[in-house]
Amino acid sequence: MDRTRLSKRMSRALRHDPGRVGLVLDDAGWTSLEALCRALGVSAADVEDVVRHGSKQRYELVERRIRARYGHSLPGHVDLPPSDPPPVLFHGTGADAVATILRDGLHAGGRQYVHLSPSEATAREVGARHGRPVVLTVDARAAAADGAVFRRGNDDTWLTDDLAPRYLRPT
Known part of the structure; x- marks a missing residue:
């Protein structure tokens, strides 16, 4: 599987248009790894590879649940902790x-x-x-x-x- 192509498909599903692939996200943007794999027709190993080796660290995978960390055009905010920025x-x-x-x-x-x-x-x-x-x-x-x-x-x-x-x- 082409990692870049899969990352773009994951981005669309998790950041912009989950309904297009029949995916439902909770209020914090999470869905199950299995649901994402079914929706995109890929293996968990493929998704895990994108999460682990993607150059932009766009995704979080915790206890078989996945979400995009940022960049959403969907309503609501993904809850990331406040942090002190550089000057x-x-x-x-x-x-x-x-x-x-x-x-x-x-x-x-x-x-x-x-x-x-x-x-x-x-x-x-x-x-x-x-x-x-x-x-x-x-x-x-x-x-x-x-x-x-x-x-x-x-x-x-x-x-x-x-x-x-x-x-x-x-x-």
């Missing part, structure tokens, strides 16, 4: 969105959280998905001091709710 994080976007973001701030849009990166290079890669990439520097220390809650999605992804423009500046 500075980065957000990649397309050049066309910069003026609006600097005026209105960052908003989750169709996702549950705003996604941030500790790496400027990773943020630039994300921004390239939206046209000419622009990286915004996020003053995470000041935002956290003012009450913003940050969660660690994985080593490359930090999550938070909306951020006001005062915490953002072009890099």
